[in-house]
Amino acid sequence: NAGVTQTPKFQVLKTGQSMTLQCAQDMNHEYMSWYRQDPGMGLRLIHYSVGAGITDQGEVPNGYNVSRSTTEDFPLRLLSAAPSQTSVYFCASSSPGQGLYGYTFGSGTRLTVV
Amino acid sequence: GQQVMQIPQYQHVQEGEDFTTYCNSSTTLSNIQWYKQRPGGHPVFLIQLVKSGEVKKQKRLTFQFGEAKKNSSLHITATQTTDVGTYFCADPTNDYKLSFGAGTTVTVRA
Numbered sequence: 001n002a003g004v005t006q007t008p009k010f011q012v013l014k015t016g017q018s019m020t021l022q023c024a025q026d027m028n029h030e031y032m033s034w035y036r037q038d039p040g041m042g043l044r045l046i047h048y049s050v051g052a053g054i055t056d057q058g059e060v061p062n063g064y065n066v067s068r069s070t071t072e073d074f075p076l077r078l079l080s081a082a083p084s085q086t087s088v089y090f091c092a093s094s095s096p097g098q099g100l101y102g103y104t105f106g107s108g109t110r111l112t113v114v
Numbered sequence: 115g116q117q118v119m120q121i122p123q124y125q126h127v128q129e130g131e132d133f134t135t136y137c138n139s140s141t142t143l144s145n146i147q148w149y150k151q152r153p154g155g156h157p158v159f160l161i162q163l164v165k166s167g168e169v170k171k172q173k174r175l176t177f178q179f180g181e182a183k184k185n186s187s188l189h190i191t192a193t194q195t196t197d198v199g200t201y202f203c204a205d206p207t208n209d210y211k212l213s214f215g216a217g218t219t220v221t222v223r224a
Binding site for chain 2: 030031033035040041042043044045048050058059090092094096097100101102103104105106107108
């Protein structure tokens with residue numbers, strides 16, 4: 001099925017561990033973004049990319065790294081997990097002039113850091 | 115911080131009743147988008163409003179963009195249990211990234 005695929009769906013990490021959240025889209029979208037969702041705070045932008053090789057910081061980038069080597073993939077890396085990074089993470093993609101279709105979101109990764 | 119503010123944060127509705135949720139911005143918006151997230155799910159795009167005073171309808175949902183393009187509303191008529199979830203407005207002023215409001219979480223009493 002076409003869309004945005006996120007893996008894993010659930011993850012438990014110990015403080016200090018590192019991991020990569022995977023995101024892949026097969027819609028040839030240029031724009032890709034990572035959001036985290038915490039209760040009562042909506043979706044906050046972590047990092048985004050406007051195309052392969054181009055990334056930039058969003059509202060809450062600290063503790064996260066990204067890269068965009070291909071159009072399809074946009075992994076999010078946690079270098080040293082902290083309990084404050086316990087959250088639900090969503091990857092989303094879109095194209096220029098996307099107003100008719102909006103952003104397409106993945107099903108999310110539920111991360112717990114203990 | 116968030117550019118768009120949503121009220122109320124929670125809306126408890128009797129099945130069959132109408133309700134409205136509001137989205138306000140401190141700056142003039144070029145467009146505004148609305149998304150719905152079912153419990154345990156992911157945000158799904160509903161609609162984009164572009165023109166000042168624009169009104170769009172999707173079945174029982176009516177979306178409106180303010181004349182000054184600084185606010186928007188979503189009105190749901192005859193609420194059903196399928197309307198349960200969180201409704202977000204989002205500012206797509208930067209086409210390549212969205213700024214979301216905190217959302218209105220809707221519960222329905224049967």
